[in-house]
Each structure stands twice: as structure tokens, then as C-alpha cells.
Amino acid sequence: MKALVKKTDHELIQLFTDGNLEALEALVVRHKDKLYTSILFLVKDKYLAEDIFQDVFIRIIDTMRSGRYTEEGKFLPWAMRIAHNLCVDHFRKVKRTPTIRNSEDKDIFEVLNFTDDSAETAMMKRQSHSRVREMLERLPEDQREVIILRHYADMSFKEIAAATDCSINTALGRMRYGLINLRKLMVQKQIAL
Known part of the structure; x- marks a missing residue:
């Protein structure tokens, strides 16, 4: 498995299609945090x-096995498109928009590794992440998504x-207005991160 960690995504995909299941495991481990975090922020x-994350890799495996x-060279963006499309499909299927939840839900940042931090640093990070998440939830959906x-x-x-x-210009505009709105929220709420 250690030798597989040094391989590129393309090499791992080739090894998997040749029958090496450990290559798929290395690929999943490499990209799981970014994919899962993005899905969780959307849904x-x-x-x-977790269900959508598993569906993403089922689609990936099916696509790779079928050739x-x-x-x-663009595995992660391709996987992110699949994840995004599955999230959109989910909301279309249940015919509702995502609901904004309160801060009692489990923190998204639990999937990240904070084990090296002191208890005080970990608490400050959790509070900062919670504030960022709350401010992100106040943004319009298109700005938040970008x-x-x-x-x-x-x-x-x-x-x-x-x-x-x-378009790229639309994505850039959404990012710009999203950041402007985040700054306004920070000033209004007098939040320092």
C-alpha cells in the first residue's frame, strides 16, 4: 500500500482497471476528505x-470497470462533478431545497484531523469553524456553493x-459577491476569526 501512495491518480486508475483493488483504496483515501466535505456542505x-459519497465511488468504479x-489527469474534478450532480439529483428527487440547520448538528470539521492541537486551540478552531459555517449558511445558495x-x-x-x-465569469462573480457578503456579516456581527 505504501508504494501505491506515491503513484499518480492515472497510475492508480490503471492499476485498478488491471485488477488491483488496493489501488482503488489508495485513490479513495487520497480524495475522501475533499469529496465528503464538499458533499456534506451541500446536503x-x-x-x-455518507450515502452520496458511497454512490459517487460506485459510479466511479462502474465507469472505470467499463472502460x-x-x-x-483530472480525477478529482471529475469525481467532484459526479458528487455535485448526485447532490443536485437528490434535491430534485425529493423536490425541496436544502434546509439550514442550527449549530447543534455535528461539526463538518470533525472529518479533519486536529489531534495535534491543544484542547484550547481545538476549542478555538471549533468556534471559528462554527462561525464560518453559520455565516456561509446565510449566503445565497449560488454564492455559498462556489x-x-x-x-x-x-x-x-x-x-x-x-x-x-x-460561465467562469459567473463563478468568479458569485465568489466575489459571496466574499463581500461574508465580510459584511463579519462587520455586522463583529466577528473575528
């Missing part, structure tokens, strides 16, 4: 996010535009 439900994967995809999924604006089916 705001831990259990639903239809052609996104050479900020999440850019900062939590590390997607480029070109990738965001493709995933959200808009």
Missing part, C-alpha cells in the same frame, strides 16, 4: 452525505463553472 446531513473513464467548491474542494474556477453549469 447538510451527515448520513445523507469509459477518459478524464486523464465558496465551498473553491475553498473546501480546491477546485479551479474553470472546474467550478463546469460543475455548476455556469
Whole structure:
């Protein structure tokens, strides 16, 4: 498994299609945090996010096994598009928009590793993350989505535009207005991160 960690996404995909299941495991481990975090931010439900995350990898496996994967060198953006589309499909299927939940839900940042921090630092990070999440939830959906995809999924604006089916300029505008609105919220609420 250690040797697989050094391989590129393309090499891991090739190994998997040749029958090496550990290559798929390495690929999942490499990208699980970004994918899961992005899904959770969009659906705001831990259990639903886990289901969609599993569906994403089922689609990925089916596509790779059937030989239809052609996104050479662009695995993560491709996987993020699948995740985004599955989230959109979910909301279309239940014919509702995502609900804004209160801060009693489990923190999204539990999936990140804070074990090296002191108790005080961990508490300050949780409070900061909670404030950021609360402010993000106050943004319009299109602005929130672009900020999440850019900062939590590390997607480029070109990738965001493709995933959200808009132009690059629209994605840039949504990001700009989203950040302006976040700054306004910080001033109004006198929040320091």
C-alpha cells in the first residue's frame, strides 16, 4: 500500500482497471476528505452525505470497470462533478431545497484531523469553524456553493463553472459577491476569526 501512495491518480486508475483493488483504496483515501466535505456542505446531513459519497465511488468504479473513464489527469474534478450532480439529483428527487440547520448538528470539521492541537486551540478552531459555517449558511445558495467548491474542494474556477453549469465569469462573480457578503456579516456581527 505504501508504494501505491506515491503513484499518480492515472497510475492508480490503471492499476485498478488491471485488477488491483488496493489501488482503488489508495485513490479513495487520497480524495475522501475533499469529496465528503464538499458533499456534506451541500446536503447538510451527515448520513445523507455518507450515502452520496458511497454512490459517487460506485459510479466511479462502474465507469472505470467499463472502460469509459477518459478524464486523464483530472480525477478529482471529475469525481467532484459526479458528487455535485448526485447532490443536485437528490434535491430534485425529493423536490425541496436544502434546509439550514442550527449549530447543534455535528461539526463538518470533525472529518479533519486536529489531534495535534491543544484542547484550547481545538476549542478555538471549533468556534471559528462554527462561525464560518453559520455565516456561509446565510449566503445565497449560488454564492455559498462556489465558496465551498473553491475553498473546501480546491477546485479551479474553470472546474467550478463546469460543475455548476455556469460561465467562469459567473463563478468568479458569485465568489466575489459571496466574499463581500461574508465580510459584511463579519462587520455586522463583529466577528473575528
